[in-house]
Amino acid sequence: MLYAILCYHDEDFVGSWSKDQDEAVMKKLAVVQDKLTQQGRLGPVARLLPTTAAATLRKEDPPLVLDGPYAETKEQLLGFYIVDCKNLDDALDVARDLGAANPGGAYEVRPVGVFRPGGISQ
Amino acid sequence: MSEADTAWIETALTSARPQAVGALLRYFRDLDTAEEAFQNACLRALKTWPQNGPPRDPAAWLIMVGRNVAIDEVRRARKQTPLPEDDQAISDLDDAEGALAERLDGSHYRDDILRLMFICCHPQLPATQQIALALRIVSGLTVKQIARAFLVSDAAMEQRITRAKAKVAEAGTPFETPGAVERSERLAGVAAMIYLIFNEGYSASGDTAEIRKPLCEEAIRLARLLLRLFQSEPEIMGLTALILLQHARSAARFAADGTLILLEDQDRSLWNSNMIAEGLALIDKAMRHRRSGPYQIQAAIAALHARASTPEETDWTQIDLLYGALEVVQPSPVVTLNRAVAVSKVRGPQAALDLIEPLAPKLANYFHFYGVRGAFLMQLGRNDEARIAFDRAIALANTSAEAAHIRMHIDRLIRDNQPEGANGNAKQGAKAK
Numbered sequence: 001m002l003y004a005i006l007c008y009h010d011e012d013f014v015g016s017w018s019k020d021q022d023e024a025v026m027k028k029l030a031v032v033q034d035k036l037t038q039q040g041r042l043g044p045v046a047r048l049l050p051t052t053a054a055a056t057l058r059k060e061d062p063p064l065v066l067d068g069p070y071a072e073t074k075e076q077l078l079g080f081y082i083v084d085c086k087n088l089d090d091a092l093d094v095a096r097d098l099g100a101a102n103p104g105g106a107y108e109v110r111p112v113g114v115f116r117p118g119g120i121s122q
Numbered sequence: 123m124s125e126a127d128t129a130w131i132e133t134a135l136t137s138a139r140p141q142a143v144g145a146l147l148r149y150f151r152d153l154d155t156a157e158e159a160f161q162n163a164c165l166r167a168l169k170t171w172p173q174n175g176p177p178r179d180p181a182a183w184l185i186m187v188g189r190n191v192a193i194d195e196v197r198r199a200r201k202q203t204p205l206p207e208d209d210q211a212i213s214d215l216d217d218a219e220g221a222l223a224e225r226l227d228g229s230h231y232r233d234d235i236l237r238l239m240f241i242c243c244h245p246q247l248p249a250t251q252q253i254a255l256a257l258r259i260v261s262g263l264t265v266k267q268i269a270r271a272f273l274v275s276d277a278a279m280e281q282r283i284t285r286a287k288a289k290v291a292e293a294g295t296p297f298e299t300p301g302a303v304e305r306s307e308r309l310a311g312v313a314a315m316i317y318l319i320f321n322e323g324y325s326a327s328g329d330t331a332e333i334r335k336p337l338c339e340e341a342i343r344l345a346r347l348l349l350r351l352f353q354s355e356p357e358i359m360g361l362t363a364l365i366l367l368q369h370a371r372s373a374a375r376f377a378a379d380g381t382l383i384l385l386e387d388q389d390r391s392l393w394n395s396n397m398i399a400e401g402l403a404l405i406d407k408a409m410r411h412r413r414s415g416p417y418q419i420q421a422a423i424a425a426l427h428a429r430a431s432t433p434e435e436t437d438w439t440q441i442d443l444l445y446g447a448l449e450v451v452q453p454s455p456v457v458t459l460n461r462a463v464a465v466s467k468v469r470g471p472q473a474a475l476d477l478i479e480p481l482a483p484k485l486a487n488y489f490h491f492y493g494v495r496g497a498f499l500m501q502l503g504r505n506d507e508a509r510i511a512f513d514r515a516i517a518l519a520n521t522s523a524e525a526a527h528i529r530m531h532i533d534r535l536i537r538d539n540q541p542e543g544a545n546g547n548a549k550q551g552a553k554a555k
Contacts, residue, residue, distance in 0.1 A: 010137070011350070012137040012138070012347070012350075013133060013134060013137045013180075015137065015343060015346060015347075016133050016136045016137035016343065017133060019339075021129065021133065049396065049399060049400045049403065050346055050400065051350070052346050052349040052350055052353070052359075052362065052400075052404070053399075053400045053403040053404055053407070055407055065410065066354075067353040067354045067359075067407060068350075068353035068354075074179070103130070104130070104176070
């Protein structure tokens, strides 16, 4: 079963990391990611640019484009992982490992319905 | 307490600071009292957060605690009776109180932060004092850090900030919720101040660029913060895009020996692609509003440079048009001079020279004018006149870096007789008013 692990955090907080702090967090996360990669369980991973760069399309008639992220909450969606897990417990274990590398905020764990790996790389 | 703990708490305090100090300023209506209350709350946080874990909403926690401690002190001073140590009570702030604090402040926090930023750009304060004050009270940098970035002694910076605070206190701060017109005036003032902070770091020479880089980073942080508070303001998008796109080039702007590398000579693989992506997304978003302004136009020019993977791909025709638009909304001889560089690429050096000739009286003491003029003359083969212009430029240079910059123009013109101009110095001439 594929699970999406969605990363939520307070952007003010993450945006206040120094370059060194940011790099240290990414390095710790890379350790967890490498392990998953070796096990052949890691799909696409994305870290999103700040929500200030986001626009939201409300599916009204006609559709309405708004500036900023969809949710006006303190904690925003800042990135996601797609991981192959046996079950929810397994997915939560992965989220725990990632959380140990990057404390604070929350991970939303959601089973994936449709998945197409696509063919782009950055 | 482990080092990781303290680092985490420091970051939380930094990010909560504008909102917390802004709210405390509204309660106490005095900057010093608000700052002191915040400092006290921070001390409590350092004591209790490592034991109890972080509060769900650090800003709300700091506002509550800061307020309570200050009120207790007033009481204590009145009654002269010691109150019991209430760390325990405070550290047990439950979520209900946290939520209450959130409700108290949620409605105000945009204007709180805006007010806090706005008092720093009081028109009576000279620009250097505005910037120093903002970095101290909004960003929470230490006097030592600010002094370092400004290349002055700690004592001189301390004095500068003290003077600025005294002036602000004297001038008084408007505390009522601003109306729409006033809010947009405040926004414009704050945007200009953020741009000043950025330019202070951006205009550093090669040997000080690294020391002054935190100013650019702080300006970006403040711009993003302002944009999060006012998501639909195209000029704030433009400002944020502009400074991101300019800062994206920072790793490519100086050679190892500290000399400035012209835009078209920069190694574009060193440009920061994430910052460029963010800047481009912001300018795209801003343009949808069809409410143009000087920051958006300058960001659009920076975006055209950023989109060109080689200098040859630069869309000079668009850049010419954009500078033309900038001349309309923010006329200045320096903008025209920058436009002339684009004109020289599109319509050749004679057209460019015709455009800048009328500027001579206004820019008689501007070294860049002669550098650009020399370049156009040289392209026209009028080498003797070009040499006179270049010599004048070097005579007018304020710093050795500027002189070196002009010599670089000369060298390259001698070398390959390519068109070149003021755009090599990526600092846009237009200054935010």
